[in-house]
Amino acid sequence: MLVVALAMPRAAKADANLEAWLAALRTEAEAAGVSRATFDAAMKGFKPDLKLPDLVLPGRPKNDARGQAEFTRAPSEYLDRAYLMRLAKQGQELLRQHEKTLEKIERDIGVDRYSVLAIWGRETSFGRHKLGHDAITALATQAYLGRRKEMFRDELIAALRMLESGVPRSLMRSSWAGAVGLTQFMPTEYFIHAYDLDGDGKTDIWHSVPDALASAAMQLKGKGWVPGQTWGYEVKLTGAADCAYEGPTQARTIAEWNELGFKRANGKPWTEKQLTLQAYVMSPAGGYGPTFLALENFQVIRRYNMSDLYAVFVGHLADRIAGGGDFVTPWGGIAAQKTSHIEEIQTRLKAAGYEISIVDGKIGSNTRKNVGLYERANNLKVDCWPSDAVLKHMRSSASR
Template sequence: MSFNTTFFRACTLVFCSVLAWTCLVGSSDARPGDDFPAFVEGLWPEAKSAGVSRKTFDAAFAGLMPDLSIPDLDLPGRPKVDNSGQAEFTKTAADYLSVPYLTKLAVQGRKFLKDHDTGLRRIEKLTGVDRFTLVAIWGRETAYGSYKPPNDAIRMLATLAYTGKRKDKFREELIAALKMLESGVPRSDMRSSWAGALGLTQAMPTEYFKFATDGDGDGKIDIWRSVEDALAFTARQLEGKGWVRGQRWGYEVIAPPKSDCSLEGPPDTRPISEWVRMGFRKVGPKPFTADEMKQDAYLMMPAGGYGPAFLAGQNFRVIRLYNTSDLYALFVGNLSDRIRGGGDFATPWDSFSQPRTKTVHDLQARLQTLGYPMDKIDGKIGSNTRKQIGRYQKTNGIKIDCWPSESVLKHANSQAAR
């Protein structure tokens, strides 16, 4: 394969860096990162067809080395499953939905809402996404502007595309990030989380080209410095993912005595009127309205049998598409309610422990072998994992709490051994 002089020089710099690193560790064996230059070389045809110039491409990768310390990498010697990922999957619901932190963000959010009232109302009218949810996302993602992403996005995305557990996804994001550079976004603005999320409200590069919007009307799109551009960008993303104007994210409910957490999950979505007929009751003095009774929702119990229950509507699903986590969507939903003037959940969290990711992973795998369908075997506790645990517990006559634990894993292993 032939390359022009500029690219050859850039790759030479990368090869030399790898060679020097290899010599320093004093081993002749191939090590993680050794074939990174070849990976970069293989990106060029795809980047070129996406409209990225040779000049932009070469500058992006000149001297770049992967960061092999970040989570979610598939590396020799690194455990396939560990607890080093996102807080949404490594903290208990009670810890993640910290009341003091939510209270603090709600106070700040009401001030932010007042300070940006005109712009927020304009965005709400334009997209249908309520301003309280937008402010809640702003608070969760940036602590109202105080969070500064620490990493170079190109390096993060290149690392994840090179040796991440989801290479194809991050390869697409990396090409989109290169297109952002080509479009004139300065490299200095390309600061991100370890997963490559950019801008004030932390979104992926592919989303930028779909939904970035001039929210402040100055003729430019700047999701790094313009609060209104960033919020309009977020609103457009939510709108594009199916946001329903005028609907809430969901409702806390009190479950009837004969129900249990094995009813949880999107496959059991039904009109709220059916949940009411089954005995579920909305928390608070006001019952569901006639319009609310017609809305579809599913049962969501993020701590299984150890905490509150919710009927999650379409807009909960949309928030979850923005960040694929029940706890994230619940955090945003509750914070938006607090900013409106609401408070804490009526049902307290019971005392329970967060299982090791490996325990969750092994239980998912074991239940699948026993005939319980799993969307993913990834060590993350989602609604389907909780549901299938509940179904297993109900079938086998053991305590139904829908929560992954060593005792449930031990029981499932004994069943498989028969």
């Protein structure tokens, strides 16, 4: 009985907090044009889905990346060769099937057919992947208990506006983060970039391939897509050209990278036009896989999904659909690192004066660069990877 007596006040408090949160949300939704009837129908009986990743809950790690394949899988696993080959073959079939649609997208929007197909392939395996969550529940859970409450609150309001505009709740199946449709649109993006390419008076990103692909193209265009330009080039690291040059803050012209020793991995010479392009070094597996000179369209793809591995997947799949082959440099045998392990390395780098702004337990471009700079400074092998060896060296140095 004592357990019940202690538990009841906690439950009552949690219910009261949720009711207050819903009341404030209702007011905000009404101000955004969502009727009370739509709101009440959508949120009736809402209970947070505590199985979702990225929630702030007692006993759960602060940096919970469950469900985020870009941060929980090794690069070689995420960029699985067999899967990419299968998607590329399907994409080439879809090139022929949707030729007129893709021509119209290129002509009217300015994004190439291969890239929009690659987005569709990565996001839902060309519509074969069935989304496992109700978008309203997922977004409301993230807005109430998530690590990025304000962002998801905006997305939830936009999702409610979608219902208000006539989108059926049955279509609002989503990823754990609330992205919907064939090309995985966040609700706020729907109202900015959704596009009726098939001309039937409806914007249907769920069933109309023309609308879904054109909407993805509009999103890429809105994020700065450069027509006629690829996403990047695989390069070889030679001599002083190492992975510690990584990151957008170290961007240079390809001519300058060429002078530093960055050569095309396929052995082809740089063209005069290519030499004038601005690019930065990007090594998603550090020294244990391909390295790229990333162009502006790589950054644009990252704005669709903020992950280097995601952008490499989409860019490389687009190349494969267009007839390109495999990476020249193979992926090494590194595994995904533990969040706590990466956090410790980030914390130690920050304490030592390296430019680590966020300790998040994720291996991003800035972390790889600063690991490489640490390795350079300490005469270690420069592989730009937050490995056990790097952490051991840091701990040893700190104990001296």
